[in-house]
Amino acid sequence: MAVTSVDHVGLDTYKFGFHDDIKPVYTSPKGLSEAVVREISRQKDEPAWMLDFRLESLRQFERKPMPTWGADLSRIDFDDIHYYIRPQDRQARSWDDVPDDIKSTFDKLGIPQAERKFLAGVGAQYDSEVVYHSIREDLEKQGVVFLDMDSGLREHEDLVRQHFGTIIPNGDNKFAALNSAVWSGGSFVYVPAGVSVDIPLQAYFRINTQNMGQFERTLIIVEPGAYVHYVEGCTAPVYASDALHSAVVEIIVKEGARCRYTTIQNWSSDVFNLVTKRAVAYRDATMEWVDGNLGSKVTMKYPAVYLMEPGAHGEVLSIAFAGSGQHQDAGAKMVHAAPDTSSLITSKSISRNGGRTAYRGYVQVLPEAERCRANVECDALLIDDRSRSDTYPYMDIEESNVTIQHEATVSKVSDQQVYYLMSRGLTEEQAMALVISGFIEPIVKELPMEYAVEMNRLIELQMEGSIG
Amino acid sequence: MSATNGQMSAANGQPTLSIRGLHVAVGDVEILRGLDLDVPCGEVHALMGPNGSGKSTLANALMGHPDYEVTAGSVHFKGQAVLDLETDERARLGLFLAFQYPAEIPGVRVASFLRMALNARRSEEISVMAFRRLLLDKMKMLKMAPRFAERYLNEGFSGGEKKRNEILQLAVLQPDLAILDETDSGLDIDALRIVADGVNTLRASNLGVLVITHYQRLLNYIVPDRVHVLIDGRVVESGGKELVHRLEAEGYERYEDAVSRQEA
C-alpha cells in the first residue's frame, strides 16, 4: 500500500493543483466531446487507464437515456456547459459578479470576508489552508490519506485504480457516466485498519476551488476496524456559474469499520444538483449518510448502502428544504444482500412558498438474506397550501423472514403551535422557524456542532420576510 | 356591571388589566357579551363559571388568538390599548396565559425554548450561565427534576406535567399579569399545592393573577382577593373570597335561571 508516499505531497503542489506555470490557461469550450474529455485527461497528465475510463464513460453517457422519473430535467442544456475549467481560471470571476442576494446572506450569516470570496467562487486563497496543513500532519502520522482526488490519483495510483468506479460503475446512470467522463476534484480518503480518526475530515478545510467543482469525484476506503467521519459542503450558499453539479461518491467500509459521511448542500437556486452516492458495507460494518439539502433548483440524490455481509448496518438521515421554485427529490436506497443486516432511513422534508419535496426510497432484501431489519420513517412538513410533498417508498422483499417497518407522515405547522409560541413573546417568524427546527432536530443533532448552529440560523433566515 | 367598579381604589392602586364592554365572537356565535373586569397589579382574581360560559374565550381573546374576534369593547393593559396588538406584542408587554391545553412542539427543548422566550422580552440577551441558574432555581421551586428541561416542549407530557410546565414558564418569564386557565385540572393534590405555592411566591412580587376555574379546589391554596362569576358571556356577580364557598354550596343554577328569565 502506497500510504507512505503522502510525505511527498508538497503543499505548493497541493494548493493550485497545477504548478506548471508554462501550461496555457485552459477552459474547455462549451459542450461535450471526445476531444474535450481527452484534453481534460491530458491537462491532468493522467495515466492511460484513466483516460480509457473517461472515454468509455463518455460513450455510456451518450447511450444512456435521461431519467424520466423524479424531477424535471428537460431544462439542462448539455451543450451550454463548460466541462472543465482549470482551478486557477475560476478565480477570474470578480466579486461584482456575485448576485446581491448571496452577498446579503453572507452578511446575515456573518461569514468572514476571506471565506465569502471563496464560497462565491471568487478567490482560491483561504486561511484554512493553514488549518488543513496542521491537521494533515496529524493524519499522516496515523497513515491516513486525505487529498483531493487529482492528487490522490497521482500519489496513490494503485489504490485508486483498484477501487475507482467499482462501487458506482460508469454506466450506472446517465449522470454517473457524465461524472466519470469529466470528473475533477473531490476527495480521496484512505483510513488504515484500526485507525479511528478523531476529528471530522472536512472538505472545507482542504479548501481550494477544486473540491467545489461541478463534477467532483470522491473515493473513501475505510479498512477493517477503522472509523472516519467525512464532512462536505457548508451551509452558506455556494454560487456556481455553471448550472449543473453532478458528483459521484464511492465508499468502501470493510469489516467492523464505520464511516459517516455528512453533506450540507446549499447551492444557489439555479443549480441542478444530481449526485450519485453509494457505499458498500462488509461484515459488522456501519455506513451512515447524513444529508442536508437546502439549495439548488433541482436535487436528485439517493444515498445508497449495499449491506454485503452479516452484521452490516446502513443508515440514511436526510433533510430537504424546498422553497419557491425548488424541487428536492431525495431519499435513500438500502440493499440487504446478506442475512442479519439492518438499515434505518429517516427522512425529513420541509416545503414552503410553492416548493416541492419528494421522498423516494428503495429497500431491497435479496433471497436468503434472513433476519434482516429495515426501518423507514419519512416525515414531511408543509408550511403553506401552495407547497407540495410526495412519498415514493419502493420495497422489493424477496425473503420472508424479515422485519420491515415503514412510517410516513405529512403535517403542517399548526396555528395552535404558532399561537402558543407567540404567546410567550416570539414573533410569528421566530415561532415558525422554531417549529421547523424542532421538526428536523432528530437529524440536526447528528451534525457537527457548528453545522447544527448554522443550520438553525439558516432556517431562521429562510423564514425571514416569508410571512405576510 | 357596576360590581367591578369598587376595585379601582384597591390597595395596589391602578388596575393593570381593565376590560370594558367586551364582546367576542367565534365564527357567527357571540360568546362574550359585554364583559367588564379589572385586575389590579399584585392581586389575585378568580373567574368562575360553568363549562361553556366563555372563560377560555376570554383568556384567548385577551391573548389575541386570531380565531376569537372582538366585535366591541376595549381592553387596556398597563394603560395601553391592547386589542390592536399581535399576540407576541401583548406577551412582551407582560401578559401571560397558562393554557388549558398547551400545544406540543416536538423537537424543541423546554430549556432552549424558554431562553428564546426570555430573550424576546429583554433588550439584552441573558447569558447561558445566568439563564441556567434562573431555570434550575425555578424548577427547584416547582419540584421539577432538572432533566425535565431537556425534554421536548409538551410532547408526551402527562396532563399534570403540562400544567406544571406552564407555571415554570410563568416563573421564568415573570410577566405582570398571568391568566391561569384551569391550571388545576389534571393536577393531583400534591402537584396542586406545589403549583399554588409557586404562584403565591410570584404574587408577592406584584404579579396580577386571573385564576380561571370552575372548582373551589385551587382557590383553597391560592386565596383570591376578588371573585367574579361568569355566566353566558357576562360577569354577573363579583365579591370577596366568601363567594367561592357559596358557589361551591349552591352551584351556578340561580344565575342561569336569572339569565334565562332576563332573556325570555
Ligand SMILES: Nc1ncnc2c1ncn2[C@@H]1O[C@H](COP(=O)(O)OP(=O)(O)O)[C@@H](O)[C@H]1O
Ligand atoms: N374555537 C372555537 N370554535 C368554536 N366554538 C368555540 C371555540 N372556542 C369556544 N367555543 C364555544 O364557545 C363557548 C365557550 O367556550 P369556552 O370559552 O371554552 O368555555 P369555558 O372555558 O368557560 O368552558 C362554548 O360553547 C364553546 O363551544
Ligand SMILES: [Mg+2]
Ligand atoms: Mg375552558
